[in-house]
Amino acid sequence: MPRTTTGLYPSDRNWELEGKGQPHTGVLIGGPDARAKQIEYSILAVLQVGGAVAAIWWMFTQPTGWVEWSAFISGYLIINYGLSCGFHRYFTHRSFETSTWMRYLIGICGQMACQGSVKKWAADHRRHHAFSDEVGDIHSPHIDGHGRKMGPVKGF
Numbered sequence: 596m597p598r599t600t601t602g603l604y605p606s607d608r609n610w611e612l613e614g615k616g617q618p619h620t621g622v623l624i625g626g627p628d629a630r631a632k633q634i635e636y637s638i639l640a641v642l643q644v645g646g647a648v649a650a651i652w653w654m655f656t657q658p659t660g661w662v663e664w665s666a667f668i669s670g671y672l673i674i675n676y677g678l679s680c681g682f683h684r685y686f687t688h689r690s691f692e693t694s695t696w697m698r699y700l701i702g703i704c705g706q707m708a709c710q711g712s713v714k715k716w717a718a719d720h721r722r723h724h725a726f727s728d729e730v731g732d733i734h735s736p737h738i739d740g741h742g743r744k745m746g747p748v749k750g751f
């Protein structure tokens with residue numbers, strides 16, 4: 596089967612030169628597509644952390660009541676259910692079977708987490724399991740998108 600989706604660029608040939616072999620099929624190493632993905636993840640991370648900081652600021656500077664707290668608690672439960680049960684267990688791992696309307700419901704709940712489309716999320720997570728902490732693991736805390744060990748931000 597031809598290796599059609601691997602994006603290997605000259606500046607990233609160190610992976611091969613270091614004797615680590617060919618990167619896995621379907622893995623992007625460097626280049627514009629990998630850079631675009633990195634930018635997308637950075638924007639999502641900044642929005643999520645920014646939202647959390649803004650919520651903490653709001654909590655201490657504005658009066659809060661049952662509306663804000665019930666919205667926070669229900670949003671937390673619904674979104675986490677959509678991600679863990681929906682995106683992770685159902686769409687990525689097919690751990691169970693369900694009806695069409697429930698599939699839509701858990702998809703919508705997971706989508707509220709603003710972590711990209713369910714297709715992208717499932718593909719990234721399957722790749723994460725297939726290549727844990729090696730090139731191709733899209734959210735490894737140990738290596739970057741080029742397969743290099745992360746420096747001071749390791750684990751972040």
Ligand SMILES: [Zn+2]
Pocket residue numbers: 683687688720724
């Ligand atoms: Zn998983």
